[in-house]
Amino acid sequence: MIVVMKEGATREELQSVVELLESKGLGVHVSEGAEKTIVGVIGAKDRVRELPLEALSGVEKVVPVSNPFKLASRAFHPQDTLVQVGEHVIGGGTPVIIAGPCSVESQEQIIEAAHLVKQAGGQLLRGGAFKPRTSPYSFQGLGEEGLKYLALAREATGLPVVTEIMDAELLPMMESYVDVLQIGARNMQNYTLLKAVGRSDKPVLLKRGLSATIEEWLMAAEYVLAGGNPNVILCERGIRTFETYTRNTLDLNAVPVVQYLSHLPVVVDPSHGVGNWRYVNAMARAGIAAGASGLIVEVHQNPQEAMSDGDQSLTVENFSQLVQDVRRISTALEPETAGILKS
Amino acid sequence: MIVVMKEGATREELQSVVELLESKGLGVHVSEGAEKTIVGVIGAKDRVRELPLEALSGVEKVVPVSNPFKLASRAFHPQDTLVQVGEHVIGGGTPVIIAGPCSVESQEQIIEAAHLVKQAGGQLLRGGAFKPRTSPYSFQGLGEEGLKYLALAREATGLPVVTEIMDAELLPMMESYVDVLQIGARNMQNYTLLKAVGRSDKPVLLKRGLSATIEEWLMAAEYVLAGGNPNVILCERGIRTFETYTRNTLDLNAVPVVQYLSHLPVVVDPSHGVGNWRYVNAMARAGIAAGASGLIVEVHQNPQEAMSDGDQSLTVENFSQLVQDVRRISTALEPETAGILKS
Amino acid sequence: MIVVMKEGATREELQSVVELLESKGLGVHVSEGAEKTIVGVIGAKDRVRELPLEALSGVEKVVPVSNPFKLASRAFHPQDTLVQVGEHVIGGGTPVIIAGPCSVESQEQIIEAAHLVKQAGGQLLRGGAFKPRTSPYSFQGLGEEGLKYLALAREATGLPVVTEIMDAELLPMMESYVDVLQIGARNMQNYTLLKAVGRSDKPVLLKRGLSATIEEWLMAAEYVLAGGNPNVILCERGIRTFETYTRNTLDLNAVPVVQYLSHLPVVVDPSHGVGNWRYVNAMARAGIAAGASGLIVEVHQNPQEAMSDGDQSLTVENFSQLVQDVRRISTALEPETAGILKS
Amino acid sequence: MIVVMKEGATREELQSVVELLESKGLGVHVSEGAEKTIVGVIGAKDRVRELPLEALSGVEKVVPVSNPFKLASRAFHPQDTLVQVGEHVIGGGTPVIIAGPCSVESQEQIIEAAHLVKQAGGQLLRGGAFKPRTSPYSFQGLGEEGLKYLALAREATGLPVVTEIMDAELLPMMESYVDVLQIGARNMQNYTLLKAVGRSDKPVLLKRGLSATIEEWLMAAEYVLAGGNPNVILCERGIRTFETYTRNTLDLNAVPVVQYLSHLPVVVDPSHGVGNWRYVNAMARAGIAAGASGLIVEVHQNPQEAMSDGDQSLTVENFSQLVQDVRRISTALEPETAGILKS
Structure with a gap:
């Protein structure tokens, strides 16, 4: 100081x-x-x-001359943290693709979605059962019923399940159904919730707040780490700027910056990042090229019938194309192929 | 649409x-x-x-061609909402000044602060018992002990008490101590918490999120109103921009815009809005001149010993000056004196 | 460093x-x-x-530990700079009100506008002859013809004239017509232009760029001062944020911050700052209460016929009300009345 | 409407x-x-x-229901515009790499730099002779002398030359030396300058302003196109946000959005976009993966001796690595290899 x-x-x-x-x-x-x-x-x-x-x-x-985060800093933990989810490792060389609908809408829908995600090459299934909606009059999710359907979808396909937790009180119930607990952008500084998931043994996917600095985001991770849970996956999902052609501004700069400052893996959410299906593939490719450890993408069997976020959801066909494009980039950048140096 | x-x-x-x-x-x-x-x-x-x-x-x-908020809209409720807190009315012609330290630090400190606020001309006492801190290693507040001290300070001075709630589970306990429940900027879209205070009969002071649009802020109010609690006080406390000389950018434009769109009273927090005691008086004056229904200001007996936010806390002497300056402006703008028209 | x-x-x-x-x-x-x-x-x-x-x-x-500006800094020049324009002083205790239409549209229009501004209590006349328009297909101003009409309006009313310069080459011509040279927000870092007006003996009204930090704005002033022209008036006119209910976000925090860092007078432009006539009065009042040395306001005899910026122009009646409201605030804050201390 | x-x-x-x-x-x-x-x-x-x-x-x-740009819109000109510079085509399938020092510092420096850029795989040479600097006391460039050195560097290597124009009056002189005229971010809405280069037959590299919306950027291009010059290359170079770990926030979302809205090629400037050499390679890779038609990168023989922007300049070794990484990505995404669809 x-x-x-x-x-x-x-x-x-x-x-x-x-x-x-x-x-x-x-x-x-x-x-x-x-x-x-x-x-x-x-x-x-x-x-x-x-x-x-x-x-x-x-x-x-x-x-200040020092960064305020400790457990999250690369100085404290020089090696990359690898987060194991089922048989997949987030933070190793191979990008992991998390995909699925914005909301769990029914048992059939989520099981079908899980099969389609798996066929197209996704590794984890996402789907919201508790939905943070700007309007109190919007669909708020199926709640525990939705978690049960997610668990059934996992059973049917073997895909581990990522879903958002909005309420610290519900943690024990949620732990019984899900594989990765997601903290949404709006709750990035909900310290009650961060402390709760810090006591869980489930990995935590921590989305960056809409106007959170990278430092604040790492400090939110610090809450989870300080609570005893080392398995934090950071997720860049777009920040708020003055631009209106995109719903948010996906900040890919955060990928190399986080990798320089921290050992935690960072994944990218191009769906919320741009808010328009047309631009999702381009930003997914860019995210992987920037060095992200994975993607989280909204896919729907029938976007125009989706109960939420249909505008930014990919069709299964477009998602399948995305997986191929992204794999091509990650292969091109593999160290053995590419001789790429960590900058 | x-x-x-x-x-x-x-x-x-x-x-x-x-x-x-x-x-x-x-x-x-x-x-x-x-x-x-x-x-x-x-x-x-x-x-x-x-x-x-x-x-x-x-x-x-x-x-979209319509605003998404209903209960919060002026079209729905053309008259200004008046929120009664003890003997004071927020939203009527006379600005109400809420003041006190960032944190409750001890019984003596908060009781002394309450007396000083009252003498200087403040009407409500603020003080945090549960503190949302960026760092898990920072002082997190005295918790329920702090609430007890706040209640004692109210007893000693008659000042109603405003304090932040961070955890829906603690609502019943908090209701037994406090007069106004504050929702902090970081929790503006914590829907679990908004739904909880929507069921309370205590007035709610709802801070605008750091990068919340006015529409989202009114939608957060809509959650509380839709839960059955009509007593929402909006609080502009600064948004995040690229400027670094101020901690935040107090957005006074929000005052007339909210008054045009909504019937809810809006108060201004110049302390968080600028983050530096030097600029608090100027922005408090400006807030009242813009038409705000009140102020919430950080004051400390000894800012350089404060356990949090000392940099932006006023001394008692400066706070006393602020009250006088602000009263002078509100008097100058009174309809009978000024013939001012609602624009 | x-x-x-x-x-x-x-x-x-x-x-x-x-x-x-x-x-x-x-x-x-x-x-x-x-x-x-x-x-x-x-x-x-x-x-x-x-x-x-x-x-x-x-x-x-x-x-960096020092501010990069020198001639603009209060450390270099502790007393407030007073800029004389005709018989008016900008930067002394009394706010100066600059008003007029966005564009000069015809000889009759600007002369009539000048009379109306004067009657309502304005001291300087504004009006654009060269208009920076986002679209090449929009009305670009009357050019030198417009300057002639401005000079006639001055002759008719005695009001000094403020107008925007967009082209360094035109400086000698413009100097022959106008009293204050305005640098628009889009040209705040047009260094060719800043150097040119730095060689002029006309005062310069320097608008803050749409996303300029206060430091960059003072550095732009530094260019003018370093060129030998000491008469710089800073003008806050709104910055760009994510908010869409207002066209820009008028940043009144800049008023006390500039006064702390610099000796240059700062005026406020609520018309561009909010972009909607409904909110102009409130923000004008707030600007003066924050301590601004004056205002620059768009007024039009018939806003719905204005060739530019009609949406944010006041009618003469509303402008007249604004002048009264603002005078009431500045009187209330006068040192002899108010005992107000420079914070 | x-x-x-x-x-x-x-x-x-x-x-x-x-x-x-x-x-x-x-x-x-x-x-x-x-x-x-x-x-x-x-x-x-x-x-x-x-x-x-x-x-x-x-x-x-x-x-509004229509975009305000016409000549720049894809509806008006469905095919991609290809801009020919020497033997290179910007906007075709193969990314073009423009590289060089921030400033021309001496004849030797720029000729050596040109050779190094060419050897490493760059196609065009950049270098500033007129520098827009925040401070009037900073190095302002060598002026016409610098242009002469650039022309000598072109002669020595065959690399076409890109340099910034800041002053409309200097256009004829500059045209005699350079191949591509750059409009800097600060001058994106300097309409005098835009109109001037609209009359030139040299291609124009138009940088996005620091807080320009994509729409405003395309409207700036519209000024050039409306002036008769069809050869506009858009350049995304970072926008201003609240984040401070990076100097700007490179907005790669702009790449697919511009490609959807317009036929003009878009290149990416990762050097200014992040402002720190450490993150340049990652963002260059990401820019190409997002679909950019090229890159503009700051390289210096000896960054720690650079007269400007040394902090963000790559060493020749790191630049050489960047070229390889970027080529690998563009190859992986080639239609014949990849079957990639235009989304």
Whole structure:
């Protein structure tokens, strides 16, 4: 942490900053520059961050020099984390494709969808039973009934199941049905929920919030890791910008940035990222080329009959094409083929 | 809802849009323009919104023509909603000032703070017992102990108490201590929590999410209203933009826009809105001048010792100045003095 | 400037940073923290900023500690700059109101508009002769003809004239007609134009770019000041965010922030800031309450016949109300009345 | 264009909208819905767009149904535009790589850079002679001297030259040296400049503005096309968001969206897009996988000595790796290899 004093800050103002820091047991290192005096603070970074130094007279600003995340940082855990889900590994070299409808609509629908996803080359099944909807009047999902159908779909196809949890109270019930617990974008900073899934032994797919910085996203992961659950999969799903031709702006920059800062695997959701089926294939290809460990894609047997997100759902035919295109890219980038270096 | 067909869409494509709509019992009105054909859809707007029309071939885009909120809309409830809290009314002509520390830190601190807020001219006391913190390692609040201290502070001063609820499960316990339940920005789309407070008879102060559109914010209010709780106070607290000199960008435009669209009162939080005590007074004045029904302000006996948000907390002296400045503005704008028209 | 080394950076990496800095004649101050080593750099800040230190191996990031603007900074020029335009002073205690139509449409229209602005209480006349339009097919303004009409309107009313310059080549011609040269938001970083008006002796009204940070805006002012023209008036006119109910998001936070960082006066443009006449009065009031030195407002005799920006133009009646409301606020905040302190 | 009337708009209000439209010679089509009345407007879209309909009483909002660009639209020109530069074609199947230093620093530097770019597999040379710099105190480029060196570098290597034009007045001079005229992000809406290059017979590389919507970007292209120059290459170079780990947010979503809306080729600038050399390779790969027609990349013989943008410049070795990685992806996606469909 560095404290930058204002130009013209007095000796007394500097002194009171130094005294406050020392009273908290922190090391202090003063550099007087031509224009400004800078105070370096040495010590446990959490304690430093808590101090309201900008409230002190004579202080211009406080600049953190360390990232606030620890367990999520690559410095702490240099090797890539590999998350095992059934027989699949997320974070190894081969991209894993998670696909399925936005919502579980019926037993038949989800079992059929699971078969189609599997045939087309998907490895995990997604489907929402509890749906976070902007409107209280929209379809809110089938609830536990939907989880039962997901479990049946898994039984029928062997595909592990990913579904969203919205309520900490329901965790034990949900654990009995699902393989991966998804935290949705709107709940990325629902700390009650993050603490709950931190105590689970199911892997957690943590979506980035609509306007979350990468740092905040990693701090949300830190809540889960700090709770004792090491199996966090990050999911980039689009951020909010001024652009209106796309529903969100899929931020693929996050893929290499997360890989530099953290050991956690990151997957990409092009369906929510763009919100329009026309652009999903292009962004799926791009996500894999950027180095993502997988994709999560909305597919529906009949998008125009979907009960939610039909506009961004792929037909099975288009999904099948996507799987092929993506495989072609991942093969082209394989180290043995490509001699590609981790940048 | 209007469906805009692509230039060059075929007769068959148009026909299948019309058929889908009619099969759902919706009225259809086709206008063929020079360049494009437009299909007007008449009928219950919720059912229309659910249809994934953009998934149909030949459709360029779908344009909603109605706002999705109902109970929150001014069309539904033309008079301003007045929310009674103790002897104060939020939404009437006189701005209500809610103030206090970010966190409840001890019994002595919060009782002293309450006295100081009252002396300076504040009407309600704020203070966090459950704190949503970006880092799992930061101070998370005193929990129920903090609520007890808040209740004691109310007893000592008569100030009603506003505090944040983060967990639906804790609602009954919280209701026994507090006067207004605050939903924080990070939980604005935590639908489990919104549904819970919708069943409460305590007023709800609903903060706007960091990147929530005004429409989404009103839809979050709609969840509470639809649950049966009519006493929603909206709170603008800054949105996220690219600017870094301020922690957030307080969006005062939201004040007149909300007043045009909705009957719910809107208050402004300049402390979180800018994140720096230096700019709080200016933005508090501006908020009231824009027409806000009140303010929520962070004040601390000793900001540089605050356990959270000290950088943006006012000293008691500065808060006292703020109250005077704000009163001066609200007096200048009173209808009898000013002849101001509702624009 | 502070160079933060990565955790685990080697002694050699640190050494090469130090050597590069010393080879440029800069002072260097190394602090070894528990986790990271920090290199403080002392010396002329411009030379430091140019160095591509992040390209060096072992460097995590480079953190500037000084603001990059000089002539625009309050540290350089502690007193408020007052810009004289005719008999009016922008930056003194009394807000100056600039008003008029978006475009000059005809001689009669602008002369009539000038009379109406004057009667309603405006001090300067605005009107565009060269219009930056998103579409090449939209009305582009009357050009020099429009400037002549503006000069006639000034003659008729005594109101000084503000108009936009889009082309450096036209500066001498424009100087012969106008009193204040406006740089539009789209040209805020048109350095050719900034350098040109820096050589003029006419005051410059510099609009903030649609996504310009406050720092970049002050750097644009720095170009004008560095060219020798001290009379820069900053104009906040809304930034771009995700919100769609307003055309832009008027960022009033910029008012106190600019006043803290700089000595230059700042005025507010609520018309472009919100893009809808309904919200202009509220945001004008808020701008003045935030401390702005003036307003620039679009008014039209007949908004529904305006050739541009009719949707956001006030009628003369609504403008007249705005002037009264704003005067009431500025009176309420006058130091002698209010005892208000500069925060 | 569709005019949505407010709920409760009167018959007279509706009538005056209809009359205004008819008085302009436009066709009108009224649909009365359950809640709202909608007026469809038929006729030349430019004339409709100009009308300030929201200024009319009883009007809630006006919704455009057509895109405002014409010459740039795919509807107008269904085939992909191919831009020939020397022997290279931008917009055909094979990605074209433009590379070079941020600034031309000396004759030797740029000639050496050109040789290195060519050896590594680049097809065009970039280098700035006129530099748009945030600070007036930063290196502003060598000016015409720099253009001469670029021309010498072309002579030495055969690589066509791309460089930025900042000043319409300098166009004839610049045309005598360069092959492609670049319009920088900051000048995307500098209409004086757009009109000037619209009269040139040199291809134009048009960078997207920092907060430009895709629609505004295509409208800027429309200015060039309307001026008579059909050879516009669009360049996505990152937009401004709240994220701070990257300098900008490279918006690859723009690639498929532009390809859907327009016939113009789009290339990607990962160097400015992320602002950090570490992430350039990943985003270059992603850009090509998304379908971009090429890349523009900053490369420097010695990034830590670069006079500008060293932090984001690749070493020659890393650039060489990038070219290989990118070729591998484009080969994998070739239609004959991949059977990939245009989505």
